[in-house]
Amino acid sequence: MSDLPNPSASTSADADAIVVGGGLVGLAAAIAVAKTGLQVIHLAPPGPVDNRTSALMMPSVEFLRSAGLIEQPEALGHRLSEIRIIDATGRLIRAPETLFEARESGLEAFGWNFANQRLLAQFRTRAAELPNLETRRLGVAEFAFEAILPELTLTGGSRLRAPLIVGADGKKSLIRSAAGFRARENGFTQAALVCDLELTRPIGGMSVEFHYPQGPFTLVPAGDNRANLVWIDDREVLRGAKAGGAERLIPIFQAKSQHLFGPITLATPAHVFPLSTLSVERAGFRGVVLVGEAAHAFPPIGAQGLNLGLRDVADLAAVLKGVATTNPSWAEEVSKAYSDRRAADLARTGGMVDALFRSLLADMLPAQAMRSAGLWALKLLPGLRRQAFSLGMGIR
Numbered sequence: 001m002s003d004l005p006n007p008s009a010s011t012s013a014d015a016d017a018i019v020v021g022g023g024l025v026g027l028a029a030a031i032a033v034a035k036t037g038l039q040v041i042h043l044a045p046p047g048p049v050d051n052r053t054s055a056l057m058m059p060s061v062e063f064l065r066s067a068g069l070i071e072q073p074e075a076l077g078h079r080l081s082e083i084r085i086i087d088a089t090g091r092l093i094r095a096p097e098t099l100f101e102a103r104e105s106g107l108e109a110f111g112w113n114f115a116n117q118r119l120l121a122q123f124r125t126r127a128a129e130l131p132n133l134e135t136r137r138l139g140v141a142e143f144a145f146e147a148i149l150p151e152l153t154l155t156g157g158s159r160l161r162a163p164l165i166v167g168a169d170g171k172k173s174l175i176r177s178a179a180g181f182r183a184r185e186n187g188f189t190q191a192a193l194v195c196d197l198e199l200t201r202p203i204g205g206m207s208v209e210f211h212y213p214q215g216p217f218t219l220v221p222a223g224d225n226r227a228n229l230v231w232i233d234d235r236e237v238l239r240g241a242k243a244g245g246a247e248r249l250i251p252i253f254q255a256k257s258q259h260l261f262g263p264i265t266l267a268t269p270a271h272v273f274p275l276s277t278l279s280v281e282r283a284g285f286r287g288v289v290l291v292g293e294a295a296h297a298f299p300p301i302g303a304q305g306l307n308l309g310l311r312d313v314a315d316l317a318a319v320l321k322g323v324a325t326t327n328p329s330w331a332e333e334v335s336k337a338y339s340d341r342r343a344a345d346l347a348r349t350g351g352m353v354d355a356l357f358r359s360l361l362a363d364m365l366p367a368q369a370m371r372s373a374g375l376w377a378l379k380l381l382p383g384l385r386r387q388a389f390s391l392g393m394g395i396r
């Protein structure tokens, strides 16, 4: 940031920017915005423990390193160097079994798999090192566009104002609805069951996806013989299986993983996440920007959600670097520039995941044929495979 404004000089602002939401994207955004030199208040009320893991593709890992959010990925996560896709649909037209290797694209890894808790702890350490970033463990109860500045009423009743508001408050974002962003949301009857498994045979650096008609069953390497499971299926099926505890789950896991990994034990309790898609018409206006799941959500296939959220943060930081904060309408300009800059990536990624998810579930023969032909083409054509991975990895 070239010219730093004094937040309390000509207005009654409490900070230059207020970031709302203490998830991974909110924390990354608070740090990235503070690193541009602005005075930042981060509102991060305590929430439920996030026991998911995130596969982050190499561009996201590079961003985390360049933004000083992490140092070496090997200190925190597990390398993803191969992806194996097994068509277990039993359909008339099936896809070939396909193995994608990172080294074929000249890469050491497609990405890294991190426990969200470990990333959160690492980001909090970084946030605490920044003198211009103040964290408050309070949530937002109300948002309003006041005459001069947007104003937040906090859960304790106090009020805060800032020219720039960053909504990182997740799928049910209060900032999104109260600021009047137009959003489209669709719920699915499918959900995702997530837990950690101990396998008898090591999975190495390979992510294995079994594609079943009701949704994929994916094992992601989590070090030694451990794997993170993401199983997508009908919500009621998953709830029933979870309610039956390990006794019910283990035989299902053995069968769905086609007994490839020997006896399996449950390493963590299972959690079920409802699935939906959410998109916004634009990601910023009037000094308010949306990042992460406040702006976009989709089913966890192809590891896209947090990767896209980190690209939001990278673009927000890039827009802030080019802005002269001496201009009284700088925050309004930032929100407009951010919205323009994010539009293509949000549309492309949302469309890609939606199409992939629907093709996995489609019962119609033409859709099955197209998916199968697509995987054959990817299997046989190295150039196409490299292009597909560039798209999936979010290489820009």
Ligand SMILES: Cc1cc2nc3c(=O)[nH]c(=O)nc-3n(C[C@H](O)[C@H](O)[C@H](O)COP(=O)(O)OP(=O)(O)OC[C@H]3O[C@@H](n4cnc5c(N)ncnc54)[C@H](O)[C@@H]3O)c2cc1C
Pocket: 020, 021, 022, 023, 024, 025, 026, 043, 044, 045, 046, 047, 052, 053, 054, 055, 056, 138, 139, 140, 141, 168, 169, 170, 171, 173, 174, 192, 194, 230, 273, 291, 292, 293, 294, 300, 303, 304, 305, 306, 307, 308, 309
């Ligand atoms: C099963 C599953 C597996 C996934 N795996 C991957 C993966 O492998 N790779 C990948 O890239 N993505 C993955 N994702 C997606 C990824 O987890 C999300 O995109 C990411 O966690 C979203 O982070 P966020 O900070 O935007 O939202 P959240 O983590 O939902 O954080 C929102 C925060 O806002 C806070 N908040 C809410 N309301 C308020 C308020 N009024 N005031 C203040 N704070 C508020 C909440 O307490 C919360 O802390 C997966 C998702 C699921 C469901």
